[in-house]
Amino acid sequence: MTRPGTEETAEALRRSVASxxxxxxxxxTLDTGSCAACEQEIRLLAAPxxxxxxxxxxxxxxxxxxxxxMVTGPMIRAxxxxxRKTYEAMPGPKLVVxxxxxxxxxxxxxxxxxxxxxxxxxxxxxWIPGCPPSxxxxxxxxxxxxxxxxxxxxxxxxxxxxxxx
Amino acid sequence: MxxxxxxGLRRGVVTTRYPHRxxxxxxxxxxxxAFRPRALTSELADQLAGICPSWALTRSGTELIFDAGACTxxxxxxxxxxxxxxxxxxxxxxxxELTHLVKRIPLLxxxxx
Amino acid sequence: xxxxxxxxxxxxxGLARLLSQLGQTAPAGDGPVTTxxxxxxxxxxxxxxLAAHEGARLADFFASGGNPAIEGDPVVLRLIWALDGDRxxxxxxxxxxxxxxxxxxxxxxxxxxxxxxxYEQFGIRPAGGKPLNRVVLPPHAGPDFPRLGRPPAEEPAExxxxxxxxxxAFEFPFGPVRQVGVxxxxxxxxxxGEEVVDLYLFTWHKHRGVxxxxxxxxxxxxxxxxxRMEGLGSVGAAWAFAAAxxxxxxxxxxxxxxxxxAVALELERLYNHAAATAALCQSTGLTVGQAAAxxxxxxxxxxxxxxFGHRYLFGVVDIGGARRGPDSAALRSGLPGAYGDLRxxxxxxxxxxxFVDRLEATGILTREAAQRLGLVGPVxxxxxxxxxxxxxxPAEPYSTLPPVVATGKSGDVLARFRVMLAxxxxxxxxxxxxxxxxxxxxxxxxxxxxxxxTDRSGLGWAxxxxxxxxxxxxxDRSGRITRARLRPASVRNWRGxxxxxxxQNVFTDIPIIEASFWxxxxxxxR
Numbered sequence: 081m082t083r084p085g086t087e088e089t090a091e092a093l094r095r096s097v098a099s100x101x102x103x104x105x106x107x108x109t110l111d112t113g114s115c116a117a118c119e120q121e122i123r124l125l126a127a128p129x130x131x132x133x134x135x136x137x138x139x140x141x142x143x144x145x146x147x148x149x150m151v152t153g154p155m156i157r158a159x160x161x162x163x164r165k166t167y168e169a170m171p172g173p174k175l176v177v178x179x180x181x182x183x184x185x186x187x188x189x190x191x192x193x194x195x196x197x198x199x200x201x202x203x204x205x206x207w208i209p210g211c212p213p214s215x216x217x218x219x220x221x222x223x224x225x226x227x228x229x230x231x232x233x234x235x236x237x238x239x240x241x242x243x244x245x
Numbered sequence: 246m247x248x249x250x251x252x253g254l255r256r257g258v259v260t261t262r263y264p265h266r267x268x269x270x271x272x273x274x275x276x277x278x279a280f281r282p283r284a285l286t287s288e289l290a291d292q293l294a295g296i297c298p299s300w301a302l303t304r305s306g307t308e309l310i311f312d313a314g315a316c317t318x319x320x321x322x323x324x325x326x327x328x329x330x331x332x333x334x335x336x337x338x339x340x341x342e343l344t345h346l347v348k349r350i351p352l353l354x355x356x357x358x
Numbered sequence: 359x360x361x362x363x364x365x366x367x368x369x370x371x372g373l374a375r376l377l378s379q380l381g382q383t384a385p386a387g388d389g390p391v392t393t394x395x396x397x398x399x400x401x402x403x404x405x406x407x408l409a410a411h412e413g414a415r416l417a418d419f420f421a422s423g424g425n426p427a428i429e430g431d432p433v434v435l436r437l438i439w440a441l442d443g444d445r446x447x448x449x450x451x452x453x454x455x456x457x458x459x460x461x462x463x464x465x466x467x468x469x470x471x472x473x474x475x476x477y478e479q480f481g482i483r484p485a486g487g488k489p490l491n492r493v494v495l496p497p498h499a500g501p502d503f504p505r506l507g508r509p510p511a512e513e514p515a516e517x518x519x520x521x522x523x524x525x526x527a528f529e530f531p532f533g534p535v536r537q538v539g540v541x542x543x544x545x546x547x548x549x550x551g552e553e554v555v556d557l558y559l560f561t562w563h564k565h566r567g568v569x570x571x572x573x574x575x576x577x578x579x580x581x582x583x584x585x586r587m588e589g590l591g592s593v594g595a596a597w598a599f600a601a602a603x604x605x606x607x608x609x610x611x612x613x614x615x616x617x618x619x620a621v622a623l624e625l626e627r628l629y630n631h632a633a634a635t636a637a638l639c640q641s642t643g644l645t646v647g648q649a650a651a652x653x654x655x656x657x658x659x660x661x662x663x664x665x666f667g668h669r670y671l672f673g674v675v676d677i678g679g680a681r682r683g684p685d686s687a688a689l690r691s692g693l694p695g696a697y698g699d700l701r702x703x704x705x706x707x708x709x710x711x712x713f714v715d716r717l718e719a720t721g722i723l724t725r726e727a728a729q730r731l732g733l734v735g736p737v738x739x740x741x742x743x744x745x746x747x748x749x750x751x752p753a754e755p756y757s758t759l760p761p762v763v764a765t766g767k768s769g770d771v772l773a774r775f776r777v778m779l780a781x782x783x784x785x786x787x788x789x790x791x792x793x794x795x796x797x798x799x800x801x802x803x804x805x806x807x808x809x810x811x812t813d814r815s816g817l818g819w820a821x822x823x824x825x826x827x828x829x830x831x832x833x834d835r836s837g838r839i840t841r842a843r844l845r846p847a848s849v850r851n852w853r854g855x856x857x858x859x860x861x862q863n864v865f866t867d868i869p870i871i872e873a874s875f876w877x878x879x880x881x882x883x884r
Contacts, residue, residue: 094341110535111542113564116878117589117670120633123539124659127636127652131260139538158496158563159534159542166535184343186299186315187586192504193567199343209338209346211299211317212589214274214669216263221339229264232337234345238311240279240331248706249646259653273663275673298582319582319673324681 094205097173098227101147103136105226108146110166112201113153113194117212118180122150130215137222143169148225149176151202154188155195163201175225178204179218181211275318276332278311280350284329285309290352293322293330307352313338314346373444376411380404380450390751391605391817393449401452402460405437408450409466413443415745416732417850418828419462419472421454421480422841424507433480433507435459436843437469438817438828442750447817449830454482457511461486468732471853478514480507490514494883496562504570506841527555534563537869541879547865554868557859559852564883572842577603577677577831578804580839584829585672588846588881590633593619593626594822595846595881596675598829601753603677605816606833609802615679617755617797621689622666622674623820624785624792629658630823630876631778632700637873638775639707642716647707654699661696664688676801683798689789697786704779717772721858721871724769733854735825735847736777737875741769747821759791771874778876808836822847824877848881 109122125132126139140146143166155163167176178198181187184207190196198204208221223229261268290304301315302322323330340346380394396404408414417440424433437450452459461484463470474493477483483490492514501509527550534542544563548556568587572580577600584599585592597619604611611619632655639648659669665684666674674682707713723733725742738745746763748756764780766773815832825847832841858871 091341107538109538111540111564113566114541114880115586115589115592116541116880117592119539119541120590120670124652124656126539127656128259128649129261129653129656134260141536141538153564154566156496156564156566158498158565162535162542181299181315181317182586184314184346185312186301186317187583188566189300191567193565204343205341207314207340207343207346209277209314209316209340210336211319211586211672212670213338214271214336216261216268216271216274217336217338219263220337223264224339224341229337231339231341231345233313233335233340236313236333236335236348238277238279238313238333238335238348239350240281248709249650252650252702252706253646256653259656270660270663273660275668298579317672320667 094175095227097175098225100173101226105137105148105222106140106146107137107148107150107222108140108143108166108170110149110151110163111153112151112159112163112183112198113156114180114182118152118182121212121215121218122152122179124215125218130219132219132222135219135223144171146170147174148222149174149202150179151176151183151198151204152179153198154182155198155201156193157195160201167202175205176202177206177208177221177225179208179221180213181209183207184209187211271336272334274336275320276334276336277313277316277318277338278322278330279333280309280311281329281331282351283353284326285350285352286354287352289326289329293326296321296325304352309350309352311348311350312346313348314340314343372412373441373446376407379407390445390753391447391449393451395451398452398454398459401435401450402462402465404450405460405462405465408439408448411441413441415440415442416466416468417447417826418830418843418845419469419476420830420843420845421476421482421507422832422843424480424482426508433482435476436830437462438830440745440751440826442745445751447751447819449817457482458485460484461488463488467730468850474514477510479505481510483510492516492560492562494562494565496565504567506570526550543879549865552864554859554863554865557856557868559856561852561879561882564879566884568884569842569844572839574838576838577833580842581675581677584844587844587884588848588878589670589672590630590878591626591822591824591827591846591848591881593622593671593675594820594824594827595829595844597623597820598818598827599831599842599844600675600677601818601820602816602829602831603818603833604802605818606814606831607805607816607837609678609804611679611802612800613754614683614796614798615800617792617795618680618683618799619675620755621684621789621792621797622671622680623822624789625658625662625665626671627785627823628697628700628782629655629662631782632658634778634873634876635700635704635707635775637876638717638771638870639713641869641873642713644707644710644713647703647710647713650703650706651700654696654703657692657696657699661689661692664692678802678804679800681799681801683800684793686793686797689793693786693789697782700782714772716870717775717874718770719768720771720867721863721874722768722770722861723854723858727854727857728769731853731857732850733825734850735822736774736781737851737854738825739764740766740773740777742767745826747819747826751819755792755795759788759795761788771870774874805837811835813840824848824881825851844884846881846884848877848879851875851877852882
């Protein structure tokens with residue numbers, strides 16, 4: 081998977097795409113081999129406790145109407161064709177959000193069964209960790225993807241307070 | 246239909262205010278680890294790397310490399326070494342590059358490799 | 359004072375007779391699992407006898423051995439029969455030297471998918487030349503693809519039952535990418551317009567090779583992957599697997615830890631049934647009901663996090679007991695409200711005629727079909743087959759705190775929904791009793807290092823929300839896995855889905871039937 085030029089250019093591109101989505105975004109999901117827990121958390125985004133509609137996000141079954149593809153699972157190799165077809169059926173501009181530890185290279189290493197990461201088959205714009213990521217984490221991820229929330233994790237050190245080592 | 250309507254009104258609003266206000270529920274979720282470099286010897290780092298079932302921890306020279314993307318917050322590293330590892334409490338982990346999720350934790354002491 | 363109750367632990371006279379017919383000369387003993395070795399020549403006869411035995415059900419059928427690195431390493435077949443009437447699991451072990459074994463699915467139709475799987479993974483096939491389907495491995499899996507044994511001589515075909523329809527019918531593939539927010543599932547649909555003439559599932563596209571991956575690991579290491587095989591059934595799978603390892607290692611978890619497992623298992627049952635309710639509402643277009651059920655579901659998941667530290671109860675079960683115990687105070691204060699929400703939603707739904715009309719007489723699965731296909735769980739119980747391992751193969755804590763088993767008669771979507779609601783009620787009652795008796799973390803000590811005992815094996819089971827979850831594990835002398843067999847309920851019950859969709863249903867009924875089964879694709883395609 082190639083990224084155009086430097087990281088700065090990629091970041092600028094993503095932000096320009098994200099800014100076009102303004103206040104409304106249509107989301108299509110894609111399961112490439114998950115354990116089904118990620119899907120349950122994603123479904124709950126439309127449930128009363130989280131209500132993604134109030135943020136202008138909507139689920140759509142049709143890739144042709146989708147702006148953002150939310151991908152779960154470790155990209156099982158048998159899925160490559162279906163994954164590419166779904167992505168290519170989406171008109172640009174479009175975003176891809178890899179969701180859950182399996183999609184981010186955890187749980188499964190690359191082997192004959194799986195790629196181990198969604199990034200091996202699709203160009204990913206935002207990565208959401210978790211096993212499974214809770215609906216709150218998913219909301220944060222979607223908002224980062226459309227540039228309505230700033231990314232936070234880049235500046236986190238995961239070192240306990242008062243311990244500069 | 247009136248039966249549903251009335252019940253809905255009585256119950257009130259359950260929707261989270263996130264992102265406009267923090268949601269208290271976030272505090273009850275498992276989160277990736279935060280490390281204490283002062284307690285992380287090379288031996289302990291190797292041990293933790295062996296315990297992690299998701300390949301989120303590897304030791305590289307004088308650093309412990311932590312991949313927060315691969316981490317499932319299972320808690321095994323924390324249970325094995327509570328003096329060196331605690332829950333970070335962070336759940337807003339979305340990253341625009343996978344590299345933003347890879348953290349270098351300095352180890353205690355000199356350079357063993 | 360003579361106890362007039364029969365000693366069920368020793369099994370019925372019928373069981374003793376059966377065992378002697380199978381050539382078991384040693385006494386049956388009073389364990390819940392009996393293993394009988396049968397030669398390949400006697401296998402067909404043994405299966406015939408078991409299929410005829412009252413209350414017997416073929417629970418699983420798998421192979422081990424056949425290591426391609428060892429010249430001539432024979433394959434060992436194991437059939438796990440659940441003798442629900444005798445409180446016994448009977449494992450038939452048979453060594454197969456050649457490339458074929460007697461055709462068993464003719465006698466026990468429930469064995470067909472497993473015969474296909476054994477052919478793909480071990481290269482041996484039932485005699486008679488019946489065409490075998492591709493069930494487990496994806497089409498691109500050539501001879502070098504990682505397998506549990508040797509590759510088959512020929513590729514399996516895609517063969518489906520002949521279908522007759524008046525006039526024209528057309529056939530089209532559906533999926534694997536389908537409705538938003540659901541797992542990928544690939545199936546073939548045969549229709550003459552609106553009605554479902556035939557539906558057949560492809561179950562290989564989410565194959566992650568979980569059983570293959572577990573080899574060489576310790577049971578404790580393996581548990582991480584077992585939990586993530588089917589995330590919505592993690593406690594059931596983890597319990598069955600841990601119990602299998604504990605049987606192999608001959609260790610007993612402490613009583614409070616076993617009760618902690620049961621609290622987690624009942625919480626898992628509860629949230630799954632709430633999720634199924636929401637899915638039923640979504641499939642019938644009742645958005646308000648869906649929202650109400652989702653409120654209950656979200657409260658239950660938050661309760662799981664408060665009680666055990668994870669919304670989906672990962673990390674509770676461990677080999678030797680439970681790593682975490684429930685926060686009893688949190689459960690006592692949170693459970694009535696969360697369950698109350700589900701109960702209110704369910705009561706309102708059952709008084710909504712437009713909803714009930716969609717469920718009644720839809721997706722009928724007969725008792726005969728449930729029997730023939732070896733189905734388990736609420737799907738089987740709603741069709742009148744009252745099998746529940748908590749009652750039929752009781753292990754602690756259920757032997758002390760037996761559940762009331764809910765059954766139905768009509769086998770339609772409505773019956774399955776009612777069974778789930780009754781089970782949810784019973785789960786809440788059980789959780790109260792378990793907390794009363796004391797539930798907390800604790801681990802029995804695992805034996806250290808290598809042992810002089812030869813390879814050990816064990817069978818474990820749990821009644822997950824979808825039905826009986828089974829696991830069988832074989833360990834080498836150092837305690838590492840040589841073969842792990844994982845059989846969540848979804849593996850058995852998807853084959854009932856085809857049947858239920860066929861019985862005079864239309865397209866729009868398919869999501870309703872799928873919601874009423876509430877299985878996962880991950881659990882079958884592991």
